[in-house]
Amino acid sequence: MSRQRLLVIGGDAGGMSAAAQARRIRGEDELEVVVLEQGEDTSFSACGIPYWVGGLVGGRGDLVARTPEEHRRRGIQVHTGTRAEAVDLDACRVTAADGRTFDYDHLLIATGGRPTRPPIEGLDAPGVFGVHRLDDGERIRAAIDALPSDRPGRAVVLGGGYIGLEMAEVLQHRGLSVDVVLADPLPMGLLDADMGERVCAAMRGMGMGVHTDQAVREVLRDADGRACGVRTDQGTYDADLVVLGLGMGPEARLAEAAGLGIGVTGGIDVDATMRSRTHENVFAAGDCVQTYHHLTGEPAHVALGTHANKQGRVAGSVIAGRPARFAGVLGTALTKVGDxxxxxxxxxxxxxxxxxxxxxxxxxxxxxxxxxxxxxxxxxxxxxxxxxxxxxxxxxxxxxxxxxxxxxxxxxxxxxxxxxxxxxxxxxxxxxxxxxxxxxxxxxxxxxxxxxxx
Amino acid sequence: MSRQRLLVIGGDAGGMSAAAQARRIRGEDELEVVVLEQGEDTSFSACGIPYWVGGLVGGRGDLVARTPEEHRRRGIQVHTGTRAEAVDLDACRVTAADGRTFDYDHLLIATGGRPTRPPIEGLDAPGVFGVHRLDDGERIRAAIDALPSDRPGRAVVLGGGYIGLEMAEVLQHRGLSVDVVLADPLPMGLLDADMGERVCAAMRGMGMGVHTDQAVREVLRDADGRACGVRTDQGTYDADLVVLGLGMGPEARLAEAAGLGIGVTGGIDVDATMRSRTHENVFAAGDCVQTYHHLTGEPAHVALGTHANKQGRVAGSVIAGRPARFAGVLGTALTKVGDxxxxxxxxxxxxxxxxxxxxxxxxxxxxxxxxxxxxxxxxxxxxxxxxxxxxxxxxxxxxxxxxxxxxxxxxxxxxxxxxxxxxxxxxxxxxxxxxxxxxxxxxxxxxxxxxxxx
The missing domain is CATH 3.30.390.30 (FAD/NAD-linked reductase, C-terminal dimerisation domain)
Structure with a gap:
């Protein structure tokens, strides 16, 4: 067999697990492994961002499990700062934003998740922060450091999923007063209402404002255009920082534009080997895919590093010629707010x-x-x-x-x-x-x- | 059906679980439930004794889940201070140490465990303590309180099972220097050697003496006949207190003397309904029985309150006419020493x-x-x-x-x-x-x- 190329789009959990697993099974003389990563980091822990913001984790570097250089030493060609712009599925070629093209024999798409951003006026204003990439953490930390010293800082967190809760906790830990604003009747929508009520009570017991069943109308801006509050259908909440924790969908726009099959959850439609159901030399792994529930077999989308790692490893194995299957998810989730x-x-x-x-x-x-x-x-x-x-x-x-x-x-x-x-x-x-x-x-x-x- | 009597020997976990379960299912008009308990306590947590000695638990009463009076209020006749001396299986009659007799239709034997006491000279001396009943805890606490104040107290713990480890930990916590003496090559014999070595290293890292592979020859006594040290085949260890943590066998002497079948582990031979294999109106539960391993089906003896509770509940159900089975044990155990x-x-x-x-x-x-x-x-x-x-x-x-x-x-x-x-x-x-x-x-x-x- 002549030397083949595995091209990986996305250098985080799903992509790098696939790259590393394929490299483990096939030597460099058999398989070239090339990774395109739009940012500067690989294999980072987005889940750790809240704790970094909270000052519990020392530095940005602590959240990077393996740097591009470490991957390179293991025989993986990593191109950071290289954003894939288009995939030509017929020509088996990916075009990057800088115009370079990369041919492939096997393609692994690991474009990750896309934070939910509803069409709210002012959501793009300075002072509104996502919690998605390490740069987001850097920006939030800088914003906290720049807070006025003559009064306590104020944060509004939009959303009550686990990112919302964790950010609320760490912002409070950093001394800010925190209001959490939810469209839902309770935080932690994947809990039953009776359990969600306990979470809500615990958050209020910590001194957080928890404002449920409220539709956000606008992010208010000051004279400089900077976010200074949030207006909902029921009230206005002042803020020095607005943090988005509204959940995470699949980032499948590149795949969809290329013509790959997309599932009902919006994720790339793959089988249990992580192979696209529509294009047999294309695989996908991580937050960008549609997976399935282990109990029901129904399509599911769960954005979690653990699944991304497992799926990447499955895809890497299969691409390298070793049978493997991803066994689905139960939607297990764990977090904490205060105690x-x-x-x-x-x-x-x-x-x-x-x-x-x-x-x-x-x-x-x-x-x-x-x-x-x-x-x-x-x-x-x-x-x-x-x-x-x-x-x-x-x-x-x-x-x-x-x-x-x-x-x-x-x-x-x-x-x-x-x-x-x-x-x-x-x-x-x-x-x-x-x-x-x-x-x-x-x-x-x-x-x-x-x-x-x- | 005329009113029957369930007689229970032993008022701790196994016995009281059976009594309570039978009472739940059958009213007092159908079933009389009578418990003979040799001590003054019922339903106590022997597992809590180390932590009570260590000062982590407030008082003796905290270790009693349910007092005799509480059981009586639930329609169970509890006779404390009543030691069963003999069982006549033909006459269906139990004779107490004070000469009273108790007839039964159903008998439940829950005589618990018997701490291993090897035939070592001096083991009965004052200053040598078991860790079996609440009175033991009381005595150890008193002995610690009576230690000389001009130098640190010294304790020797015989045995490195979980009671030995827990006692070593709490005695150290109370300010005593602690030597643990084992016949085995490592503590925690139910671990593999490589794991036991880690436990041993942790104990030594805490500053405990851990003396392995040593056969105890004698408990040394001072001029007053009080324990003052332990002599092994390899050395002598000074002690103000000697604590026994040598394991727990089944206390089946009463059952054996009556002629009940005894299993290869020394425990009362029962089937999965906790019924004696030799006498159909006799049941047994708790540390006195031989149970079986869930994986292998082989006979097993494990002294643990959790099993005693479950077995008692099974026996109580079956006696009261409701089918139930005990599903066996895996030998799960959990403890800690230091961190x-x-x-x-x-x-x-x-x-x-x-x-x-x-x-x-x-x-x-x-x-x-x-x-x-x-x-x-x-x-x-x-x-x-x-x-x-x-x-x-x-x-x-x-x-x-x-x-x-x-x-x-x-x-x-x-x-x-x-x-x-x-x-x-x-x-x-x-x-x-x-x-x-x-x-x-x-x-x-x-x-x-x-x-x-x-």
Whole structure:
């Protein structure tokens, strides 16, 4: 076989995982691996930006898992500052913004996610910040440093998903007063309402303003054209900074313009090998793709570095000739706001309804440690379970330190198609510093299985 | 049906769970529930004793989940200070130490565990303490309070299982210098040696003496006959207190003397409904029974409140006429010493060998949080996996805060008969304050599945 070229568009998690995996399997004499990255960084942790802004992480470099130079030393040709402008699927050629062209045998598109930006007047004003790339973090940090010193700074965060919550937390941590403005009735829309209410109460308990069910009409600007507040259908909120946490869709414009098939979620339509369903030498990975739900098989879009890494590795394997499949997602998510840890996995009530399941929901409260052990904190577990079969469909966990990671037990049980009864019988660990005699996850499962037996 | 009587011997986890469950299902007009308890407490947490000694738990009462009076208010007749001396299985009658007799229709034996006490000279001396009942905790606390104030106190802990480790930790926390003396080559015998070595190193790093591979010859006594040291085949260790953490066997002497079948582990031989295999109206639950391993089906003895509770509930259900089964144990255990959290589940290497599995072991190191996030600590995960099938057989986890409870993910995966590949694909949570992009548990599973594919 003559030497082939894998061309990768996008040098973050999905793209670099694919590049590295293909390189691991095929030597440079067999496969040339070329990456086009529009920015200056590769393999960076966008998820770490809030904590960098919050001063918990030392520097920008800490968020870069592997630099372009490190990739190059591993035999991957990385072109930073090189934005792919067009893909010619027939000619197998990509044209960059600077006019250079790159031919390929295999193409991997990893253009990532696109932060949701509704058509609101003033959203492009200086002082309005996304939380997407490391430069965004740099800009927010600079804006905080430039705040007037004669009064506390004020921030408005638009959106109550996990980026919104994390930014609200770190901005407060940096001394700003924070208002979170949501179009939804509650923060964390992937939780059921009863659990979302607890999150909302915790945020208010931290002293944040949480303004729900409000449609943003305008970002207000001062005489210099700089953002100075947000006007909604119900009020006006002053701001030195406006931060966007309105969610993330797939960035599939380049793929779509080239004529690649796009799925119902707006992501690039790929099969479980990450291969385009319409063009067999084109693959895609990461936040730009449409993936599928492990439980239902339904199309899904979840922007998360973990999936991007796995998908990239699958694509890289397949391109290099080794079989691999991506097994789908459960929508597991974990975050925190203040001392409240928030985890969810599988189907929430709305998703279970949409998927047509006959199901029940149960909420159980407990403590994170033995009740008598110092630092025992409240924890609530909600389970969504298929009626009749008792099969676990989804779970949500809220509580103090140690609560959040318990969602992994639920994710594992759901992944393994276990029933609530099986989970209740399973041998989960017990020691006073870590849980009561029965971990609350097992208690919740027992409550379900007892109810299911009638 | 005429009113029947359930007689329960032993008022701790196993006994009271059975009593309470039977009472829940059957009213007092149908079933009389009578409990004989030799001590003054019911439903207490022996697992909490170390932390009470350590001053982390306020008082003795905090360790009592439910007092005799609370049980009585729920329609259970509790006789404290009443030690069952003999059981007449033919006459269905129990005789107490004070000569009273109690007839029964159903008998539940929950006599608990018996701390291992090897025949060592001086082991009965004042100043030698078990860690079994609340009175033990009281006595240790009194002994610490009575220590001379002109020099630091000294404790020798015999045994390096979890009670030994926890007692060593809390005694050090109370200001004593601590020597741990083991017959085994390493502490935590249910870990593989490579993991046990890490525990040993951590204990030494805390400033404890850890003296392994030493046979205790004698507890030394002062002129008053009080313990003042421990002599082994290799040395002598001064002590104001000697604490026994040599493990726990089943306390089945009463059952054995009555003629009940005893299993190979020394525990009462019961089926999965907790019914004696030799006497159909006799049940047993808790640390006194022989149970079975969920993976192998082999007989097992594990002394743990969680199992006692579950087994008691199963027995109470079955006695009350409702079908129930105990699903066995994986031997999941969790503890900590200092800042090192220690979890294990399923089969360790020795157990996998004994069970005849063809297996592989893999150890993976990582961090508990994203490497750049404050408080990220080291974590090591060891997996034992069946060769060929890739089925998970066992797991061990060591590391800093947040490491230990990850053993529950492994316990759940093993319970659900998942393969390493399935676990590696599963959707475990990610957020920088909680784990790196891939949780180390998933990384370990991936390493195994990659190696298995060859």
């Amino acid at each position: 409240l840890e928030i985890g969810r996995t599988g189907l929430c009530t709305t998703q279970a309804e949409t998927a047509g399941f006959d199901f029940r929901t149960d909420v159980v409260e407990g403590t994170t440690r033995a009740g008598y052990y110092p630092g025992a904190e409240e924890i609530a577990v909600k389970l969504i379970t298929e009626s009749g079969s008792g099969r676990l469909l989804g779970g949500q966990v809220l509580g103090g330190q140690g609560a959040g990671k318990r969602v992994d037990v639920l994710a594992t049980a759901i992944w393994g198609r276990m029933t609530a009864e099986e989970l209740s019988e399973s041998d989960l660990s017990y020691a006073p510093p870590f849980s009561p005699t029965y971990d609350v996850v097992a208690v919740a499962a027992r409550v379900v299985s007892r109810a299911e037996r009638g | 090192l959290e220690i979890g294990r589940t399923g089969l360790c290497t020795t157990q996998a060998e004994t069970a005849g599995f063809d297996f592989r072991t893999d150890v993976v190191e990582g961090t508990t949080r994203a490497g750049y996030y404050p408080g990220a600590e080291e974590i090591a995960v060891k997996l034992i996996t069946e060769s060929g099938s890739g089925r998970l057989l066992g797991g061990q986890v060591l590391g800093g805060q947040g490491a230990g409870k990850r053993v529950d993910v492994l316990a759940t995966a093993i319970w659900g008969r998942m393969t390493a590949e399935e676990l590696s694909e599963s959707d475990l949570s990610y957020a920088p304050p909680f784990s790196p992009t891939y949780d180390v548990v998933a990384v370990a599973a991936r390493v195994v599945s990659r190696a298995e594919r060859g």
